[in-house]
Amino acid sequence: MFHQNISRVIRWYKGPCTFEIRNxxxxxxxxxxxxxxxxxxxxxxxxxxxxxxxxxEWERIQIL
Known part of the structure; x- marks a missing residue:
């Protein structure tokens, strides 16, 4: 049940965001x-x- 609620919230959030961003x-x-x-x-x-x-680690990797 919890997983379904999280998925629903993510879907609700991503729908309007996708519409606006694609504009x-x-x-x-x-x-x-x-x-x-x-x-x-x-x-x-x-x-x-x-x-x-x-x-x-970023600093070390950039030196290499």
Missing amino acids: IHAGFSWQTPFYDHIIRNQQLQNIEHYIEANPS
């Missing part, structure tokens, strides 16, 4: 499909670490 840029399209899942505690810590460490 500006006719070739616009959304990336498909969207992916969602529940983030558990350990996953959250891993994601936080990735976000915090990522800018320093």
